[in-house]
Every structure is written in C-alpha cells, then in structure tokens.
Amino acid sequence: MIQYVLESLVFQLIFLLTYDLFLKKETFFQWNRIYLIGTFTLSLILPWIRIEALQALVPNELIVYPSFLWQLDEITVYSKNNNESFFESISWEHMVFGIGMLVMYCWFSIKLFQILRLKHKGDVHYHKDYTKIVVPKSGTAFSFFRNIFLGQDIKQDKQQQIIAHELVHVRQLHTIDLIFFELMRIIFWFNPLVYVYQSKASELHEFIADSEVSKGNKKEQYQLLLSDVFRTQNISFVNQFFKKSLIKKRIVMLQKEKSGKIYRLKYLLLLPVTVSMLLYTSCENEKGRIDSSIRKEKNESFLVVDDLNNMSESEKNIQQRLTDELIQLKSPQTLMVEDGSNSVKLYIDKGEIKKVEVQKNSVEDKKAGSKINGDPTPFNIVDKVPIFPGCENAEDQKSCFMEKIREHITTNFEYPEKAEEMGIQGNVNVLFTITREGQVTGIRMRGPHELLEEETHRIISKLPQMQPGKHQGRIVEVPFSIPIKFEL
Incomplete structure (x- = not known):
C-alpha cells in the first residue's frame, strides 16, 4: 500500500x-x-x-x-x-x-x-x-x-x-x-x-x-x-x-x-x-525477485535461487554480497542456498568459510513423496504455472495462484498456543514442490522455532491438488517458495 x-x-x-x-x-x-x-x-x-x-x-x-x-x-x-x-x-x-x-x-x-x-x-x-x-x-x-x-x-x-x-x-x-x-x-x-x-x-x-x-x-x-x-x-x-x-x-x-x-x-x-x-510499473527488479527470497534468523541466512547448477549473474552477486556481509560478523554464521531440490550450506567463522556442505534430494524429500525425474522448472520461468483450483479461467494465472496461496494460508492459519505463550514470532521460509501429478510434496522449512515450522507444514500440507505446470510443451515439476511472517 x-x-x-x-x-x-x-x-x-x-x-x-x-x-x-x-x-x-x-x-x-x-x-x-x-x-x-x-x-x-x-x-x-x-x-x-x-x-x-x-x-x-x-x-x-x-x-x-x-x-x-x-x-x-x-x-x-x-x-x-x-x-x-x-x-x-x-x-x-x-x-x-x-x-x-x-x-x-x-x-x-x-x-x-x-x-x-x-x-x-x-x-x-x-x-x-x-x-x-x-x-x-x-x-x-x-x-x-x-x-x-x-x-x-x-x-x-x-x-x-x-x-x-x-x-x-x-x-x-x-x-x-x-x-x-x-x-x-x-x-x-x-x-x-x-x-x-x-x-x-x-x-x-x-x-x-x-x-x-x-x-x-x-x-x-x-x-x-x-x-x-x-x-x-x-x-x-x-x-x-x-x-x-x-x-x-x-x-x-x-x-x-x-x-x-x-x-x-x-x-x-x-x-x-x-x-x-x-x-x-511493469518492470521487475532484482531486489523484488531475489531479495524477497532472503531471510535472516539469528546466525542463519537463507537464500532461494532458481537453479543452483545454473545461477544467474544477479543471483551470484546476491550470494557474494551475503557471504561478504556474514564474513564481517564476529559470531559464527551459516548461509543456506537452495533451489527447491538441492542445497549448499556454508559455515562461516572468524572471517572465512570453514566448511561447505552439498545436499542433493534429501531422504526427507523422498519420504514426503517427491518424485523428481529430471530438473524441476523454477516458478519464475515456467511457461505455464500450476493452476490452483478456481484459477482455471483467470486471465493472469500466476497472480491468481499467488492470491489463492495467500488466501489458503490466512484462512487455515492458527497461531500455535505454546508459541504465543512463549512469545515466539518471526519468519518461516517454506519450500515445496508441485509434482507432475499436481501434488504438493517435499515440504521444507526454516524458521526461528519448531512450533512455527510445524504450523507452516500443517498449512502447506493442506494445499489442494492442482493442475501441474507446463514448460516447453511438457508437464514439469515446479518448486515454489514463500516466506510466512508470524507476528504476535
């Protein structure tokens, strides 16, 4: 506004x-x-x-x-x-x-x-x-x-x-x-x-x-x-x-x-x-597209990119800037860079990168039912985004998808009682994949407390089945990320 x-x-x-x-x-x-x-x-x-x-x-x-x-x-x-x-x-x-x-x-x-x-x-x-x-x-x-x-x-x-x-x-x-x-x-x-x-x-x-x-x-x-x-x-x-x-x-x-x-x-x-x-008014901007996927919680930073194996110059610059900022801090820091299926975790301490972990298709994702055959297509570049129920006839299906996700979260949300009593609030970054069958799988979260993460998982797992996304004429899996801010 x-x-x-x-x-x-x-x-x-x-x-x-x-x-x-x-x-x-x-x-x-x-x-x-x-x-x-x-x-x-x-x-x-x-x-x-x-x-x-x-x-x-x-x-x-x-x-x-x-x-x-x-x-x-x-x-x-x-x-x-x-x-x-x-x-x-x-x-x-x-x-x-x-x-x-x-x-x-x-x-x-x-x-x-x-x-x-x-x-x-x-x-x-x-x-x-x-x-x-x-x-x-x-x-x-x-x-x-x-x-x-x-x-x-x-x-x-x-x-x-x-x-x-x-x-x-x-x-x-x-x-x-x-x-x-x-x-x-x-x-x-x-x-x-x-x-x-x-x-x-x-x-x-x-x-x-x-x-x-x-x-x-x-x-x-x-x-x-x-x-x-x-x-x-x-x-x-x-x-x-x-x-x-x-x-x-x-x-x-x-x-x-x-x-x-x-x-x-x-x-x-x-x-x-x-x-x-x-x-x-029609322009997109680096800050809107990339910085919106950056969240910082205590000593952890979280960055979502389109494709870890093929990062754009803008994404590389953002990652480098974040790394430089974390190196300047005195306390130990971690930076997690994810694209929905793969992740790289950097451990930073005393002004240098101490350790780098690469994770690929984690066991948790498989248990959640994620069936990734080939590379998923990022939401930002997919030709036809997944169609949320009720968006079939919408002129702008991407905007309709976003609006329906927002509506779903606000409608199904219940602030955890214990989190409210303990005064816990903050951002939970959630990542999930919409499969070729239109199912929501591979839900992963990062937040300040497990109570907020559990509530986020509950909300996202209630998402309905959708029509899958399409790219270059074929049905593809589409990873999607969104930050949810819990506020007392």
Whole structure:
C-alpha cells in the first residue's frame, strides 16, 4: 500500500509539473480541464497496471524505494487474542488514516450544511436554467450546481453580468469537477497534491467562464473584475466570482491572445510521460525477485535461487554480497542456498568459510513423496504455472495462484498456543514442490522455532491438488517458495 501511495504521488507531481511548464499559459481551457481530471485519475490507475510486453529486469541501483518498503511475496499472519478489543486490533497507521478521513468527511458535511443554510436564509427565485438565491446582508457571489447565490449588497447593474458568468459554470457542470476533488481530499487527505489539483481546476473554471462572457464585451468584464472585491465563502467546492487570489490571473488571461492550434501538439507530451510510467510499473527488479527470497534468523541466512547448477549473474552477486556481509560478523554464521531440490550450506567463522556442505534430494524429500525425474522448472520461468483450483479461467494465472496461496494460508492459519505463550514470532521460509501429478510434496522449512515450522507444514500440507505446470510443451515439476511472517 505504501508503494502504491508513493507511486501515485510521484505520478501526480510529474503530471502537475508538465502542466505548469507547458500547458498552463495556453488558452485551451477545455483541454486543460480534461488534462487535470484525466491525469489525476491516471495517477490512481497506473500503479496497478502491469504490461508483460514492457517488463524488464531493473538493477538494484535504480530502485528508488528503500528496502524496508519492499515485502514482496511475504505473508504476515497474526496471533488472535479473543480478549482483544476492536480498537486494539487496528494498527496505529490504519487508525490515523481513518481519523483523517473522518475529520475531512465532517468538514465536507459542514460546508454542505453552510450552503443549505444560505439557501434557507435567502430569497429563492426559480428560473428555467438556474435557481437564483438572494442572500440578505451579503456581498457574496458563487454557484453550486444549478444554484446561483448573489448577495443583496451587490449592485443591480452588476448582477446580470455575474449571473451570465455563473451560468457558464452551471451549463458546463463545473461543480462536478470540484466535488470529485473534494471526495479525493477525503480519501487522500494526507496528499497535498490533491489540494493543488482542486485549486488549478477552480482557476480553470474561472478562465473558461470569463472567456465565454467576454466574447461580447471585454471592457465590461475588466471593469467588473477591477471593482470592489466582495466577501467570499470559505467553501472549496463552489465557483466563487469574487475571489481575490484569482482576480489578477483572470485579468491576465483575458488579455492573452488565443493560442494557435499548433500549440495543441504540446498535449502529445502526455504520451511519452504515460509510457514511461507504464514501463516503470511493469518492470521487475532484482531486489523484488531475489531479495524477497532472503531471510535472516539469528546466525542463519537463507537464500532461494532458481537453479543452483545454473545461477544467474544477479543471483551470484546476491550470494557474494551475503557471504561478504556474514564474513564481517564476529559470531559464527551459516548461509543456506537452495533451489527447491538441492542445497549448499556454508559455515562461516572468524572471517572465512570453514566448511561447505552439498545436499542433493534429501531422504526427507523422498519420504514426503517427491518424485523428481529430471530438473524441476523454477516458478519464475515456467511457461505455464500450476493452476490452483478456481484459477482455471483467470486471465493472469500466476497472480491468481499467488492470491489463492495467500488466501489458503490466512484462512487455515492458527497461531500455535505454546508459541504465543512463549512469545515466539518471526519468519518461516517454506519450500515445496508441485509434482507432475499436481501434488504438493517435499515440504521444507526454516524458521526461528519448531512450533512455527510445524504450523507452516500443517498449512502447506493442506494445499489442494492442482493442475501441474507446463514448460516447453511438457508437464514439469515446479518448486515454489514463500516466506510466512508470524507476528504476535
């Protein structure tokens, strides 16, 4: 979730910078209106899009997020305390987020109530295209949907021109734009760029209305804008005529010559910007693919690779980095490197590797029923991953498989009572193989305590039979690994 929020925020910032640098000063007001609404919506959708054709492997050096934000493929399971209250079960992050939303929702409701109260106090006149509300003892002027609010203190000779201006807002449904951003402010109250988007949309609405009204007589519009500035309502989702911060900008835009059609080509900038974002969101990275398989428990480190006999350069670099780190430590360390069927164990002490053990198809695996004929095909590279029951018609069967595994673990999980009493928690790395018959065998685990390992074995052994994986047209065995985080 943190990754999604950060990506959305960065995308919004890029879109806003593009707008300010290239589009803001042009008189294509309607196009700019579409740009603001469209790019904000895009920034919420793009982080979820993964296009296989654009996927690439990105080196660690290019990853912008710090390591503590990445927990790919990790499943966290929690102990359940029956005496725990509802509020105690909610994390402080969710609590702060919920309180923020509640405060913003209440503020939105108060502003709606202010508008209803003004309408109730005012003198209401119904017209064909709009409803005019004359507010007593006021000099305010604004519109909200079909309602045009005019203060009683506004002179009669100015009212018609103001109404003509506000009618543009009414006909073009500008209030909907502002309400959209107001709702986004409730959900993303912590994101300052939502407020910037709403401000720029409000600014554009005034430019559009001024442009329409001034077609007949610009001089009158100048005089109206330069006249006394009346009181305004502190409501962010209404189109206010007399808004001091906008008067100068509106006059400047009224004086601008209409932009030439050739300048519409600037909007093509959106294409490379969007493609770059899609490329970024579709990329896989070394850290996500390999570091997610690294776990450290006390004096033991555990690394899962695709194939011990044919390790990639990235995997070799990761292993070397881990080994160098362990050599620097004063206490004895072990590093286990596994690929699902074979393993290498390095014993490190006093700054050097003391012993190396190679294990191949252990007796435990055979007892578990693993029938490995030939090399298994790693999950990451198999052409067709094993099909979990219920994923037969899924468009992305790999994602469906992962989701079903996650659902299975969280549904069947029971925190061991003894482990809870003893305060035991931590990561259990589990490795298993999906055979050519679709059975789960060769379950191996490494964790901080046997109680957690036993619970992990129980959960994984309950996995249903699947349709086996296929690679290069033949049925193959597929090893699979996943870290499960036990947390009190």
